[in-house]
Amino acid sequence: MHVWKKMMTATAAITATIATAACTGAPAAPGGETSTAWSVPMQQPSTGFEPNWSLDGFADQTLRQVVRVTTGGDTARITLSNRFGRNDLRIAAATVGRTESGARVQPDSLRPLRFQGSDTATIAPGADLTSDPAELRLAPSESATITLYLAEPTGPATFHAQGYATSYRAAGNQAGVADSAAFTDTTHSWYFLSSVQLSGGSAPADSIVAFGDSITDGFGSDNDGNNRYPDALADRLAAAGTPRAVLNAGIGGNTLLSDSPWYGESAVRRFDRDVLAHNGVSTVVLLGGLNDIGFSEVDLPTYKPNPVVSVQQLIDAYRDLIARAHRAGLKVVGGTLLPMKGAEYYTPTSAAKLRALNEWIRTGGEFDVVADFAAAVADPADPDRLNPAFDSGDHKHPNAAGYRAMAAAVDLNAI
The missing domain is CATH 2.60.120 (Jelly Rolls)
Structure with a gap:
């Protein structure tokens, strides 16, 4: 589907300002910083x-x-x-x-x-x-x-x-x-x-952006339940007496490297707009790559484009996002990819890639903080599979309890 990019014309009672990023950096309203x-x-x-x-x-x-x-x-x-x-x-x-x-x-x-x-x-x-x-x-x-x-x-x-x-x-x-x-x-x-x-609130302005795909977006959570993992993380911060804004920048089906007519522009393309353009952001949590790995294993019309992507290509994409975040002064949290045994994505090839990427996230030393989401929601009897208590039913997306377990895996003192 074509993305229309036209120059703005003044055709109304007011003039809208062109922006490639959401205009969240508006001037502060009376009473405090926006x-x-x-x-x-x-x-x-x-x-x-x-x-x-x-x-x-x-x-x-x-x-x-x-x-x-x-x-x-x-x-x-x-x-x-x-x-x-x-x-x-x-x-x-x-x-x-x-x-x-x-x-x-x-x-x-x-x-x-x-x-x-x-x-x-x-x-x-x-x-x-x-x-x-x-x-x-x-x-x-x-x-x-x-x-x-x-x-x-x-x-x-x-x-x-x-x-x-x-x-x-x-x-x-x-x-x-x-x-x-x-x-x-x-x-x-x-x-x-x-x-x-x-504006005018008492909460600190150092907000957190959760950036990723459907697991960040909240697939498997309850409609109107506000129980996605970023919601649960905001609740944990508030309960600890350290409230912060937690912004959800997940898109279901999103990939690190490929644009999709159904699942949005790639993570590397939309990162500046959906993370860096927001006022007051101090931390970003990165969680992506599962769809890059899985799409090439499944021949469905919606899972397109579906190029075969190597672990090194995914690491390079992460390094690009980390560098851009660091240049903007943000702390970067790397989240490990969740287990998916039993899902349509799961093959010996995809499982090997997932394990290799998670090993780099855990031990590569390139993130400021690591949140081991995979360990938090894995089946104790089979670490390649979601814990049945946390499985929404498709074997790759958590339910509300699983999202709470993910949020609990984030070290609040480190972010």
């Missing part, structure tokens, strides 16, 4: 893993999305992305508020969002746009509801396929309505919304 409290990588429209609205887009519809922030603040901004859009994205109205339950917003918290003073915005193909600050108090681990009224046809929508959170759709303009009755359509993807930034 930092990213939630984010998700953007993908081009595709059929995805389950039905979604990305290919059809939206027209005279209201989109309501719920996200959990991992730090608190008194002032909120959002960033919207039209990175993979073919048409101007016109926002007819937007609001933000504290989530009550499902698609219902706490009525007294509902706030209009403006863009350079305007209630409406136009975002050109290839561009992102950050809103003006809105006064809204959010506590750490609280959920925010972002609502967009899309009056004109959007065309195919820039989105994130595997949200593991319910997004809602209603006919007409419901942006200013706190009630949930009109929001009868649902999906488990996020659309256009790439980040939420907060």
